[in-house]
Amino acid sequence: MCCVTSTKALGRTSSKGEVILSKSPILQINPDRLFPVEPSVRRLCGELYEQVRAAPIISPHGHTDPAWFACDTPFDNALSLLVTPDHYLLRMLYSRGVALEDLGVPDRQGSVVVSPREGWRNFARRYYLFTGTPSKVWLDTTFAEVFGLTVQLDEHSADLYFDHINECLSQEAFRPRQLLDRFNVAFIATTEHALDPLLHHQALVEQGLSTRVTTTFRPDDVLDPDFDGFAENVERLGEVTGETVASYSGYLNALRARRAAFRAVGATATDHGPVSPFTACLADDEAGRLYGRCLSGAASGDERKLFRGHMLIEMARMSLDDGMVMQLHPGSSRNHNSALFNRFGPDKGADIPRRVDYCEALKPLLNAVGNEPDLELIVFTLDESNYARELAPLAGHYPALRLGPPWWFNDSPEGMLRFRHSVTETAGFYNTAGFNDDTRALLSIPARHDMARRMDARFLAQLVTEGRLSEAEALRLITTLTTDLVVEAYRLGDRVERFTAA
Amino acid sequence: MCCVTSTKALGRTSSKGEVILSKSPILQINPDRLFPVEPSVRRLCGELYEQVRAAPIISPHGHTDPAWFACDTPFDNALSLLVTPDHYLLRMLYSRGVALEDLGVPDRQGSVVVSPREGWRNFARRYYLFTGTPSKVWLDTTFAEVFGLTVQLDEHSADLYFDHINECLSQEAFRPRQLLDRFNVAFIATTEHALDPLLHHQALVEQGLSTRVTTTFRPDDVLDPDFDGFAENVERLGEVTGETVASYSGYLNALRARRAAFRAVGATATDHGPVSPFTACLADDEAGRLYGRCLSGAASGDERKLFRGHMLIEMARMSLDDGMVMQLHPGSSRNHNSALFNRFGPDKGADIPRRVDYCEALKPLLNAVGNEPDLELIVFTLDESNYARELAPLAGHYPALRLGPPWWFNDSPEGMLRFRHSVTETAGFYNTAGFNDDTRALLSIPARHDMARRMDARFLAQLVTEGRLSEAEALRLITTLTTDLVVEAYRLGDRVERFTAA
Amino acid sequence: MCCVTSTKALGRTSSKGEVILSKSPILQINPDRLFPVEPSVRRLCGELYEQVRAAPIISPHGHTDPAWFACDTPFDNALSLLVTPDHYLLRMLYSRGVALEDLGVPDRQGSVVVSPREGWRNFARRYYLFTGTPSKVWLDTTFAEVFGLTVQLDEHSADLYFDHINECLSQEAFRPRQLLDRFNVAFIATTEHALDPLLHHQALVEQGLSTRVTTTFRPDDVLDPDFDGFAENVERLGEVTGETVASYSGYLNALRARRAAFRAVGATATDHGPVSPFTACLADDEAGRLYGRCLSGAASGDERKLFRGHMLIEMARMSLDDGMVMQLHPGSSRNHNSALFNRFGPDKGADIPRRVDYCEALKPLLNAVGNEPDLELIVFTLDESNYARELAPLAGHYPALRLGPPWWFNDSPEGMLRFRHSVTETAGFYNTAGFNDDTRALLSIPARHDMARRMDARFLAQLVTEGRLSEAEALRLITTLTTDLVVEAYRLGDRVERFTAA
Structure with missing residues (x-):
């Protein structure tokens, strides 16, 4: 996909042109990697892959550093x-x-x-x-x-x-921006917490780049009473927005203000990472009462859970109002290894998936807003036992619901196959949301999208050769899965026009 | 399997014989659909499928309307x-x-x-x-x-x-009866609730058709205290049977009477769809006490669950007495979407599977009657994580227990493969119950059975080509899976004799 | 692998040399059994298998009777x-x-x-x-x-x-010892409960066989307050070791003494089979208080669970001290069928797997000792939904943790494929522990190891032909999986030297 731009040969030849007697084996990238073995399926798989091999990269959920693109150092x-x-x-x-x-x-x-x-x-x-x-x-x-x-x-x-x-x-x-061009990245979203000053994204707006590089609103820090420093975060939320967050209605206004601020620099989506997908639909006064107890630290574990579950529904309601796509990534037990966390901080590999049940947990949310065709709610899971059991049936029923791609540990060849094999028969293709790379590893983004394209081609090729899909349908679907569904699910039509038109 | 009986050509030719320039693509049904791709496996798969392609359809669990067959309009x-x-x-x-x-x-x-x-x-x-x-x-x-x-x-x-x-x-x-002949349906069971007047099935008895079209006893409405209108249903149960259902013993007698009424029109099986497979073995006086509290509406959620769990064991005991096969279909969260349910009623696609645990839940039932070789208890699941973990080990131990085929969302090519791959190594083939179509879509019944036969042929062909089964064993097993196990599990020997003898 | 040593032909010829007109079909063992069908994968699979077909058997976890080897009758x-x-x-x-x-x-x-x-x-x-x-x-x-x-x-x-x-x-x-030679068994471990007198293993020491046939320390009987006869077992533990087990510290000393006694006859590992992997880290005085309540029978169910969970951590700490490898086999509901258990006793096929969650359950244990690179903790599961979700991420993070092979019902061709496909992408190959046969069926040990070797070869061959692994890597890995990882995980370097050197 990407060719080396260095003019010097490498590996077994030194940078000075001398031959290096390297002891390391040759690095060869198999052009048919991840394709199935049976010759007729492999042939068709290759044809399908070729349709999207060079398609622009649309990366609607990720964790790259916006400073890279704003400063281009x-x-x-x-x-x-x-x-x-x-x-x-x-x-x-x-x-x-x-x-x-x-x-x-x-x-x-x-x-x-x-x-x-x-x-x-x-x-x-x-x-x-x-x-x-x-x-x-x-x-x-x-x-x-x-x-x-x-x-x-x-x-x-x-x-x-x-x-x-x-x-x-x-x-x-x-340089970062050159890499975006070279990688053919049409759109890339980063993720910032609710209190982020968005300076780099503001700079991107000023540089006319914000339709291509955009933030995502990730408000766990001000929504989840179990988040480290929740009360202080809410206080800062009030300062940042000028709302009086002592009251619940002021708090909701402050959240609306931050959503607007994120949208102003281009965001089309929010992201939520609660430990469980539990939701609860509370009356305003009850929610307000719990809010007070959460702020003061008086709330019990059950009350904090109830408040967190209620706020997910509030977020969905705000999405209905402001059109932001809502992403839900539950089920990770963060910082499982205390000693490592204490020494090195978060994101050092000690986040561990745990069992999650969606059917009853999402019921209050889906009963509140799931019938709204104008809402886009994209749900992810680390617990694959839910694919066929709960998530595909839910997505195959509620208009608001779509399934996100295999996430994190499941963003892998086998994980992708399990996803398609478990989900498609019940949710079909059109209740899914294309691929996310979900990464902070900028350099690997082409390789990640390439893997997803290969595995989708493989899945479709298998369906065709088993007589479960026509070749014409497969040829349409490979593009649908690679770009159309991402654009539709994340509402990126105006962002990637020039690419998908080409 | 079924040939068109219309004498007119269709599709690109109008019903008046004129050529229609249809914009729609040709509809082609691949004769090798669902077969595996590798040529040697595909060849054997085709040979196995050919053994049962035209075998009579035995449909022991479904939801077609008995009026169709009784009235033949x-x-x-x-x-x-x-x-x-x-x-x-x-x-x-x-x-x-x-x-x-x-x-x-x-x-x-x-x-x-x-x-x-x-x-x-x-x-x-x-x-x-x-x-x-x-x-x-x-x-x-x-x-x-x-x-x-x-x-x-x-x-x-x-x-x-x-x-x-x-x-x-x-x-x-x-017409419905002509379709039964054309589809080569040897036996089909419908499902009626305990209070159904069975008028159509009575008519079928009088028309001499009741050995071919039969009801199934589905008593959730009078067994589950959480069922809408439970107390009224029980009162009607008393009226219908002439038993004094104010007492627990009268209630049991009334249930026995309804079972007998269903058997009188040909039923060989019961069906139970509790939200969970929880069972409980209560002493008679404790069960009677709970019964009173459930009727009066005084019972707590736990008491209602206990009573429901106890009645499953009572049903199993009655099955031991009267020989009816007992089917258990737990794990569906019914009418998940309240707004849709309120507007359109049940069965509109908002029943969602949820996680279910069988090992401890079924223990009281299995300890009460699971060692009885004369009981046929067929258990289904929507939660496939139980296939290898709990259900295959339970079915591979208790004489009374068999596994029903992949149910509902899992009645699909991938669902069938997951079932056979997960279940066979522990439960073998002989603790399973053949295929159910479970449908109210009469016209699709041949296509559904055809899919199951293709997938079974595929599974067996794979085992043979991988040296895990002999070809002779596979040739025997394909018929065993298609007809013998259904007949045995549902006790239909006398119903389908003329078909299976042919 | 093993050739018949009887000089007489069999089957269709009688033991007296006469031809028997047997009605039974010919028994043929397919030399390519379990290999995949596609010709290029099959060819490579065969080559990989050939590398380890005749490799010595290392059996670090099993249930054969030590009397067989000590007495050789x-x-x-x-x-x-x-x-x-x-x-x-x-x-x-x-x-x-x-x-x-x-x-x-x-x-x-x-x-x-x-x-x-x-x-x-x-x-x-x-x-x-x-x-x-x-x-x-x-x-x-x-x-x-x-x-x-x-x-x-x-x-x-x-x-x-x-x-x-x-x-x-x-x-x-x-004879048993001849079979060990014929089967090329380099090492085999049996399993004995904490109070076992170890007479046969003592005899094996005296006969110089204890480096080849060794015990495993399985102390559920003196660690689990729910174990039948727990208090009496602890009393005997005191007698056997001479420690005053009335006190908690005496009890710990007694456990240390038994561990030493097992090590003295060659054991390198312990094994633990709690119903759940729940662990808890208690202060010494709290543990001591619970110990007293468990001994006296006053402890509640929760207290007994807490004590059992705490003692797993104590065992891990002792493993850190004495270097014994710790195996954890949770999740079996033992003696599910009461009638059968009452009549015939344990181990008659009525042990049923149940759902298990590892992420939170193991957290106290892993936070206490999981960061120790000198601890070997090998965890098994019967609940495969944990492979990709919890166990591979845990093993792919904590230095102390390794995954044991597919266990019991999952020790099967499909079970092995599910294990490798679900685990490898997250835990890699090097956080696993090779194969265990886990059997008391001595005669089938070669067949069991052969099945594992074939399935590993199959998995690797698939990766190579799909361009996910080089052939050179696969050729190295097949030996790694068959012997190296077992030797490393169970610390058997000095035991199998002469075999692996050959």
Whole structure:
């Protein structure tokens, strides 16, 4: 998808043109990777994939840093770009005994004990741990197609990789905005908390880039009474918006104001990550009473849960008013590992999925707003036992509901197959929302979308060769899944016009 | 399986013999549909399927209207036969914004706002939503093989379909009893609630048809204290049977009397659809005490649950006495969408599966009667996480227990594969009960059984080609799964003799 | 793998050399059994399998009788060796109406009502029930490769089998220790409860065999207050160790002493089978208080659960001290069938898996010791919904945690595929622990390991042909999965040196 822009050959030839007798094996990216084996299915799969191989990337849910695009400064080095911010990598390395310190992860005081090169070597030495994981597919594809590397990453090639990647990053072509062009990114959304000053997104507005790079409103910090610092966050919410958040109605107004502020810099969607999808429909006075108790710290666990569940419905109602797409990502037990959290802070790989039930939990929300065809509510799950049992039947009934793509640990070849196989027969294709890359790893975005396109092509090819779909339907659907459903679900029609028209 | 009986060509030729320049694509039914792709497996799969392709249909669990067979009047029109009673279709259309009114679904007052033709057009226009679902496979097969249609259903062919199907329905050959013959239905069971007067089934007895068309005893309305109108239902149960249901023993006698009445018109089975499979074994006086509290409305939620759970065991005991097969279908959260339920009533696609645990829930029942080899207890699930974990181990141990086929949302190609792959290694083949179509869509019954036969052939073919089963075993098993196990599990030996002997 | 040592031909030729016109079909073991069908994958699968086909068997978790190896006396007969101790077989036969009495299973008084030959005939007659199950693959492989039988087992061949197997068992070559050699067993662990006198293992030490045949410390009987006879067991624990178990600290010392005694006869691991993986981290005085209440019988259900959960953490701490690998096998509801349990005792096929949640349950344990790279904690599950959802993410984060192989009902071709497909993308290969046979059926051990090797080869071959793994990686991994990970996870480096060096 992406070709190397460096003019120098790599891997077995040094950057000075000398031949390096590298001990590392050749890095080869199979052009038919992830395709099924049976020749007739593989052939059709390849044809379907070819329809969307070069389609623009629409990335409506992710975690890249907006400063990259607003400031367009060069990236620092291979380690800080590719390893230390990626909790997919940290967790696996940590699980086999690699200390986070040795990977250059700063502790809560910002202290770092190894040089970037040392951290990279420690990563490279254990890179084999990722064999069989999607992380390895994404990284190898990135190494080969973005950086033009030609040998595999291991302890022998660690320095070669580090030097070469850093050299690339210093070039103009590897500036963030150039990468957006090179990756053919039509649209990318970042995620900011409710109190974020949105400075970078404001800058993007001023630079005329905000239709392409946009924020997402993620208000867990001011909605969830169990969130660290909830009361202080609400107080700041009042300050930021000028609303008197001492009253429940002032609090709702403040939330409306922040939603408007996010929309003003281009946001089309909100995102919510409660520990469970529990919802509750309270009368205003009851909600107000609980709000007071949550703020004062007097609320019991059940009261906090009730308030959190009620506020999800309030968010849905506000979405009906202001047209923002609502995303729900429940079921992660955050910061499971206390010692690691205390030392290094959040997002170090210790968020663990837990069992979630949707049928009864979402009932109050869906009874309140689920019949509204003007609402877009996109639900994700980490608990795949819900795909066929609860989520596909719910999405296959309520007009407001769509299923988000396989999320996080399930954003993988097998996870994608399980999703399509479990969901399609009950929810069909049109109650889904296309692909999300959900990543802060900018460089791997093409590889992630490519994986999704390959797996969708594979699923459709199987249906055709088994006589469950016509080839004409499959040829239409591959584009529907890759772009149309994303545009429709996230209301991006005006953003990606020039791309999808092409 | 079924050939068109209309003498007129269809689709691209009008009913008057003129060529229609239809914009709709050709409708082609792949003769190898659902077969696996690898050539050697496909060949064997086809051979196994051929063994049972034309085998008689035995349909021991379904929801067709007994009036059809008792009165044998022609069906009204395409919409009221194929769309408005089919909650599989309504839910999906509703999920993408089609109002039920626009499909001709009557509200609770019986009011209908569109003509059948308009309703059919609204269905046809969104028929593409079913791409990838079993509903589309069933319908397309029905369109092609029952009605002889040769173009696909879409907005262009909507009227052609509507006119042609209606014309067919007016013909003698499309009368309900003729269809039973044409579809080679050896046996079909309907389902009636405990208070049903059974008039149509009585008529079928008098017409000598009751060994072929039979009822099933479904007593949730008089067993479940949470059922709408429970106390009134029990009062009517007393009136109907002449038992004094004020006492618990009179209530049990009344239930015995209704079971006998159902058996008298041919029933061999009961069916139970509690929200959970919870069972409880109470002493008679405790059960009697709870019964009184449930009738008076004084019972708490826990007491009602306890009583419901106890009555499941009573039903099993009565089955031991009278030989009726007991079916258990738990785990559906009925009428999840209150607004829709209030406007249109039940069965409009808003029943949603929920998580169910069987191991502890069924323990009291299985400890009471599970060791009885003379009891047939057939358990179904919507929660597939139980297949390998709880249900296959339970069925692979208790003599009384069998597993019903994949139910409802899981009655699909992928659902059937998941069932066989998850269940067979622990429960074997002989603790299962063959296929149920579970449908009120009479016209699709051949297509549904055909799908099950194809998927069973596929599963067996895979086992043979992977050296896990001999070809001789597979050739025996395909018939065992298609007919023998159904006959054995539902005790239909005397009903289908002439068919299976042939 | 194993060739018949009997010099006489079998099956269709009698033991006296006469031709028997057996009605039973030929028994053929497909050399490519369990391999995938697509020719290119099958070819590669065969090559990978060939790498490990003859690799030594390392069996770190099982339930064979140590007396067999300590005394090396000949086995009694086909029934008592192959059928009556195997609850996999008993449960299935019982589920289709075969009384345990008729299989020669002794009741609690030791009474047996059929002769071994009669019991064997009753087994043979219903052997077809196992079609499609792993038991049949294991047994057929054993019949063909260990006993050289050439016709299938059924009612016609029952006597031929019984006579031939008994004749084999009387030969020197079928003595337990000879079988270990013939099966190429490098290491095998048995399992003994905490109070076991370890006499046979002591004898094995004296015979110099304890590095090859070793015990495992299974202390549920003295750790779980719900265990039958807990208080008496703890009292005996005090007697056996000379510690004053009236105090909590004495109790801990007694446990340490038993662990040391097990290590002294060669144990490297402990095993724990609580009904749930619930853990709790209590202060010493609180634990001591609960201990007293559990001993006196005053503890509530919640208190007993809390104590059991706390003691799992104590065991982990002791493992950190003494280096024993800790295995956790939760989630089985033991002796589900009371009538059968009362008549025949435990292990008769009525243990049923139930739903288990790991994320929150293991959190206290993992927060206490999960960050210790020196701890080996191997967790198993019967609830596969946890593979991708909770266990792979936990194992892919905590250094102490590894996933055990698919257990019990999931020790099957499909179960193994589900494990690899669900676990690998998140936990990788290196957070797993190789294969366990977990069996008391000594004769089937080669067949069980062979099945695991075939399924691993199959999984790897699929990854390679789909471009997700290089062939070189697959060739390394097949040995890693078969031997290296087992040796590493169970700390058997010094035990199997001579084998793995070869």
